[in-house]
Amino acid sequence: MTNWFEEIKVFLYRIGLVFIFFMISRWVFLYFNSDIIKIGNLLEILLLSFYGLKFDLAAIIYLQGVFIIMSFFPVRPSFSVWYNLILKFFYFFGGLIGLGLNFIDFAYYRFNLMRVNAQVFEVIENESNKSNLFFHFFREYIHLILLYLFIVGLWYYLYSLFSVKPVRKKHSTLNLIKSSLTFLIVIFLCIGGARGDFKKSTRPITIIHAMENVNNPQHADFILNTPFTVIRTFGKTDFKLSNAFTKNEIKRIVNPIKFYPKNDNDSLKPNVIIFILESMGREYWGSLNSKDKIPNYKGYTPFLDSLAIHSLIFPNFYANSRKSIHGMPAILAGIPSFEIAYTSSPYSNQPIESVVSIANNLGYSTSFFHGASNGSMGFLGFSKILGFDNYYGKDEYNNNEDFDGYWGIWDEPFLQYTKETLDRAKQPFLSTVFTVTSHDPYILPRKYEEIFNKGFVPMHETVGYTDFALKRFFDKARNEPWFDNTIFVFTADHGNQTYYSYYEKIINRFANPLMIYWSKGNLNGVSQSLGQHMDIFPTIVDLIGYDKPFRSWGKSLVSDAETDSFVVNYFGGGSYFMMNEEYIVVSNGEKINGFYDSNDYDLENNLMDKSNKKMNDLAYKFQVFLQDYMNRIIEGNMSYIESDE
Numbered sequence: 001m002t003n004w005f006e007e008i009k010v011f012l013y014r015i016g017l018v019f020i021f022f023m024i025s026r027w028v029f030l031y032f033n034s035d036i037i038k039i040g041n042l043l044e045i046l047l048l049s050f051y052g053l054k055f056d057l058a059a060i061i062y063l064q065g066v067f068i069i070m071s072f073f074p075v076r077p078s079f080s081v082w083y084n085l086i087l088k089f090f091y092f093f094g095g096l097i098g099l100g101l102n103f104i105d106f107a108y109y110r111f112n113l114m115r116v117n118a119q120v121f122e123v124i125e126n127e128s129n130k131s132n133l134f135f136h137f138f139r140e141y142i143h144l145i146l147l148y149l150f151i152v153g154l155w156y157y158l159y160s161l162f163s164v165k166p167v168r169k170k171h172s173t174l175n176l177i178k179s180s181l182t183f184l185i186v187i188f189l190c191i192g193g194a195r196g197d198f199k200k201s202t203r204p205i206t207i208i209h210a211m212e213n214v215n216n217p218q219h220a221d222f223i224l225n226t227p228f229t230v231i232r233t234f235g236k237t238d239f240k241l242s243n244a245f246t247k248n249e250i251k252r253i254v255n256p257i258k259f260y261p262k263n264d265n266d267s268l269k270p271n272v273i274i275f276i277l278e279s280m281g282r283e284y285w286g287s288l289n290s291k292d293k294i295p296n297y298k299g300y301t302p303f304l305d306s307l308a309i310h311s312l313i314f315p316n317f318y319a320n321s322r323k324s325i326h327g328m329p330a331i332l333a334g335i336p337s338f339e340i341a342y343t344s345s346p347y348s349n350q351p352i353e354s355v356v357s358i359a360n361n362l363g364y365s366t367s368f369f370h371g372a373s374n375g376s377m378g379f380l381g382f383s384k385i386l387g388f389d390n391y392y393g394k395d396e397y398n399n400n401e402d403f404d405g406y407w408g409i410w411d412e413p414f415l416q417y418t419k420e421t422l423d424r425a426k427q428p429f430l431s432t433v434f435t436v437t438s439h440d441p442y443i444l445p446r447k448y449e450e451i452f453n454k455g456f457v458p459m460h461e462t463v464g465y466t467d468f469a470l471k472r473f474f475d476k477a478r479n480e481p482w483f484d485n486t487i488f489v490f491t492a493d494h495g496n497q498t499y500y501s502y503y504e505k506i507i508n509r510f511a512n513p514l515m516i517y518w519s520k521g522n523l524n525g526v527s528q529s530l531g532q533h534m535d536i537f538p539t540i541v542d543l544i545g546y547d548k549p550f551r552s553w554g555k556s557l558v559s560d561a562e563t564d565s566f567v568v569n570y571f572g573g574g575s576y577f578m579m580n581e582e583y584i585v586v587s588n589g590e591k592i593n594g595f596y597d598s599n600d601y602d603l604e605n606n607l608m609d610k611s612n613k614k615m616n617d618l619a620y621k622f623q624v625f626l627q628d629y630m631n632r633i634i635e636g637n638m639s640y641i642e643s644d645e
Helices: 003-032 042-063 065-072 081-112 118-125 130-140 142-161 173-195 207-211 217-223 226-233 247-253 302-308 324-333 355-361 376-386 411-423 458-477 533-543 613-635
Strands: 271-277 365-370 390-392 429-434 486-492 514-517 567-572 575-579 583-587 592-597
Touching: 003 042, 003 065, 003 081, 003 142, 003 217, 042 065, 042 081, 042 173, 042 207, 042 217, 042 226, 065 081, 065 173, 081 142, 081 226, 130 142, 207 217, 207 226, 217 567, 217 575, 247 613, 271 324, 271 355, 271 533, 302 458, 302 514, 324 355, 324 376, 324 429, 324 533, 355 365, 355 429, 355 533, 365 376, 365 411, 376 390, 390 411, 411 429, 411 458, 486 533, 514 533, 575 613, 583 613, 592 613
Parallel strands: 271 429, 271 486, 365 390, 365 429
Antiparallel strands: 486 514, 567 575, 575 583, 583 592
16 A cells, blocks of 8 residues: 555544544533433434534534645645644644534533524623633533543544654656645535535535424534534624515514503603613522422522512513623613624624613613623623613722622622612613622622522522622612602523423523512513513613604513514524414524424424414514514614604
């Protein structure tokens, strides 16, 4: 066998190792997230793994591109020791980056509920306390770091088992032709592998192709690999213009312009405080789980539950976000986040109509409170886009003795600071308060470490603390003249650690709280209306008496005029869902992948072969909504204009 054949054999062996370790990463990913990605049996695991090979191939070609080119470059000095050292460097440079990205999702997936994409960098880019966060995560996930180092060592050992002894080749026309043809064939195969196939009629493989062979969106995340999702989303956007539906269709089906006329001219506008409670999904709220009949259920929000008796609560409410920065536009401006979040898109700096802009137009003073370092999570920048008059963060609090060492000021002292600041605020005011403490690493001030129920997961204890911090805020605020004329809205940016199997179901992972309290208002009882983050913006606009049209995909949850409810979000794996009172439709944005009963929270029984008019109407509504969502963002039409009529 010639040296040329030896080189081919060794190359295939080394590339084969990359595939093997990508596949091992996929199986370990499943091991750490098996409670979320529920796969029935070994045969199904193997079949889904097979579907994942083309995504592995595409990622590997990108990561190992330099190694592949150098391995087959026609005039390469393969006899050079230095050349082979450089070859090894690029091999492991690409390979270990790919392996590391896969390892991130072993832990991060259960918080994000989708494969990490290029937006992972926005999580920490605005944090000023990166070193402490790094050491925390290092300690928290030391087992994954050790596993990573073990696999790297094993990989290096296996790589070194086979090599080609450097041989000085005789330069000849025949060898040059043979090397050049091999090089061209390899390049041709790489182009096809990176695209997913060689068909001219198809575009390069993307995230949405992961749904082609599955019905369960979580199975698509198993098929994918993290390097692929990062590469395919880096510097890109999923926003695309479409003219499939007319303006009249959009107005009739989606109704993106809302108007809530008032019969009175009450000049005394209510204050509004919107509490966005970090990670405090619906699962933790006793008052929102009283009718779900969850075996041995226990809540961790005694104060909020006591307030719920005198409030309007929504136990059928869902988030439009997965991350804190994505929750902010969804809650305050009714803009959901899908594959590429709005805040990460090239369009995020445009003027947008929101509860803040409307409050400003009505003469409200507006403020945003967040106990983290100013700019953390990108909140400072986006608060300016929304138009808040004032921003109060860790810098304004100006007392590091109450700093938790990781994210920000403990909730209890910061909420007291918030109350004192609002005491001096010009009325009417609209304020958003984003809490901090109920976030990984779930630590409390030393004096409270043994006070609250530790529950079953670390999140439970911090929920109890934040609930207590809210109680202390209310205890003081009740004595202030502004209290009785203030609407308090409580929600969360997203959920967090799950204990009960009911909330492990695919749809219920987006289950979110909503409670509205107004001591002098008539907002009481339990509303079973289906709701979502996008509905908070129009609901508040309705409550404060704004009597002009405005842009909103959501609806007022306190208006009798609207009954058409829906929830929309993005699963990951290239698929969206839209849900109404009767059905759930799952789509990749281009075609429908499934219909499910609205109570089928785990998407177990696909009704595609039993589709009816109501299901098809929901699919139609989703497609119309998605077009209006994309077009408005791209065209900068994020406020009401007369042409919308």
